[in-house]
Amino acid sequence: MLNESLLSMDKSKILEIIRNKITEKIQSFEHLIAETRASNNDTKSSMGDKYETGREMLQQEINNLQRQLNETLNQQSILQKITSETSSKVQNGALVKTNKGLFYIAASIGEIVVDNQKIMTVSVESPLVKAMMGLQSGQNFSINNVNQTIEEIW
Structure with missing residues (x-):
């Protein structure tokens, strides 16, 4: 962890x-x-x-x-325009951990590995990000009938 x-x-x-x-x-x-x-x-x-x-x-x-x-x-x-500052909600530049994975919201270039941690890079235009945009830790969202919980946001 x-x-x-x-x-x-x-x-x-x-x-x-x-x-x-x-x-x-x-x-x-x-x-x-x-x-x-x-x-x-x-x-x-x-x-x-x-x-x-x-x-x-x-x-x-x-x-x-x-x-x-x-x-x-x-x-x-x-x-x-993106900085590496910490975010308290899902927004452009946020690193979001859900119960399904780790997502970095910026540009969609696919999966990257940083310090042995798989991170999916996604665009703000993606359906996933649109579903969780503005949410905070502990909140739930659903996409394609799959429920996810936001565990942490950086």
Whole structure:
């Protein structure tokens, strides 16, 4: 079981891990977009309609990557506003322990492990967070017919 001083240290660690993962994701999208644009330029030939179809497919891929990049940049923007201060209620930046697991509310990047503790990172837009937003320790909520109790919030 983790004590509060360890968890408050963990919140800054958690935030750092999430920020690093988001930065890596942004760099990856930027690299993929640049590569796709380069291959789009390389496909120029005298193939007529096939060339245009191929170009359009590459442009759709670039648009898709750009959309994902924009979503990730938005997550990064949200993360910049989050501090590792302790929370008394469920809100953005809170580390929430329920009887079902440990959740860090910031950006949804999946499960991370900090000091051998599995933590699910979730966005404020997720149904789980919407169900528990604003609640405090000891309060219950239900999602998908599963009842959960908030045990602690940091």
